[in-house]
Amino acid sequence: MRGCSEDELIEICQTIGLKRFRAIQLFQWAQQKAVRSWDDMKNIGKSDRQTLSTRLHLYALKKVREQRSNDGTRKYLFCLEDGETIECVLMDYARTKSRDRHTVCVSTQVGCPVGCAFCATGLEGFRRNLSVAEIVGQVLDITYYVRQEDPDFQVTNIVFMGMGEPLLNYDSVLKSIQLLNDAQGLNIGMRRMTISTSGVVPKIIQLAEDNPQVGLAISLHAARDEIRNSLVPMNRRYPLNQLMRACQEYTHITHRRITFEVALTAENARREEAEALARLLKGQLGHVNLIPVNPVAGTGMERPDQEKMKKFAQVLVDAGISVSSREERGTDIDAACGQLRRQWEGELK
Ligand code: SF4
Structure with a gap:
């Protein structure tokens, strides 16, 4: 039921002889009040709740x-x-x-x-x-x-x-x-x-056409194909030139700024990578979000120190690119995905 639109609930209610207003109540209980049980739907009578629960799964x-x-x-x-x-x-x-x-x-x-x-x-x-x-x-x-x-x-x-x-x-x-x-x-x-x-190029353009209001962030992480291929395997299918063309088309359709996420490791937080990034994003309506990588067992990656992060950001600022560093959150609870x-x-x- 949580996956149903109001119109879909109206249709289901009609097939079991319930009025339209029941469907609207149902939608509000599920989607606005976030209830987890049929018994919590106080303004729906017990017999209607029982009928509905045989047709719909609250999940x-x-x-x-x-x-x-x-x-x-x-x-x-x-x-x-x-x-x-x-x-x-x-x-x-x-x-x-x-x-x-x-x-x-x-x-x-x-x-x-x-x-x-x-x-x-x-x-x-x-x-x-x-x-x-x-x-x-x-x-x-x-x-x-x-x-x-x-x-x-x-x-x-x-x-x-x-x-x-x-x-x-x-x-x-x-x-x-x-x-x-x-x-x-x-x-x-x-x-x-x-x-x-991570850069599913055809869907980026489709998203711009289907829903230009929603924000878009690209997990970019590297500005050169040889590095991005190993960090983000999606790059082998849609390399950077295709990805950046899609980003330009996206901003052309939506007029919206894209957020480019760049996870920095102790290894890639280098000046030459920052310069390559500045060249890649030249002329693109966007904002760079620098994220110190979360150490994850099995990846062998280490977090860069603050000084390296600052120097990396400064190269972008000097090139006129909007940049911020994401605060580390939840590091004491393993918040990395x-x-x-x-x-x-x-x-x-
Ligand atoms: S969930 Fe992990 S592996 Fe999948 S696209 Fe996101 S960062 Fe990459």
């Missing part, structure tokens, strides 16, 4: 682990009906309560077929795409759990940046965005949602 995710960081990051491990697990992160909750900005980082696949060199999820390979109910369900269940302590809690921003490549699960991600944006649901603004991709799941699966063995 609340099972929380198997929650970690809380000292910096306010909360990380959740959810178990799906087939026993697979996915991670989902609420960023900055405690710190930004007063500023009212609560971002959820959502997974879109179980595992990931891309296999980026620095990513714990990629190390595990690909299992399957998530359904719309499973994608939206992460935001709804986090909302539900936090509201147990803070009844006014609202998610304000979404980043499709958790486990998986969102543009390889395109239709489900786009429908999830529509549901999360619905005024009768959580009503999260389109411009407050961002899809992060896929780490909690790996740890949990390791314990089960």
Whole structure:
């Protein structure tokens, strides 16, 4: 049911002889109030709830682990009906309560077929795409759990940046965005949602045409094909010249700035890489986000020191490129994508 639009619920209700207003109530309970049980739908009578529960599956995710960081990051491990697990992160909750900005980082696949060199999820390979109910369900269940302590809690921003490549699960991600944006649901603004991709070129252009309001972030990480091929294997299929052409087309259609994410390791945080990046992004409407890589067992990568990060950023600033460094979040709880799941699966063995 969490994957159904209001129109789809209206149709289902009509087939079982229930009025349109029931479907609207149902949609609000599922998508706005984030309930996890039929019994919580207080304004729907018991017999209607029973009839509905034979036709519709509510599908609340099972929380198997929650970690809380000292910096306010909360990380959740959810178990799906087939026993697979996915991670989902609420960023900055405690710190930004007063500023009212609560971002959820959502997974879109179980595992990931891309296999980026620095990513714990990629190390595990690909299992399957998530359904719309499973994608939206992460935001709804986090909302539900936090509201147990803070009844006014609202998610304000979404980043499709958790486990998986969102543009390889395109239709489900786009429908999830529509549901999360619905005024009768959580009503999260389109411009407050961002899809992060490793560079699935045809889908970048399709996204610009299908939903020009949603933000786009590119996991760039390197400005030269020979390096990016080894860090982000998607580059072998869509090399940098194709990717940058797609980015230009995207900004031409949407007039929106793209965020370019660059994970810096002790090895690649060098002046010549920064200069290559400045050349690559010349003339592109964009912003660079520098991220010190999270140490992940099995990747052999080390975090660069602050001085190296600053020098790298300065080369970009000198070239007139907008740049910021992402703060490290949740390092005390293994917040890098896929780490909690790996740890949990390791314990089960
Ligand atoms: S960084 Fe993203 S695209 Fe790359 S392997 Fe990890 S989940 Fe997949």
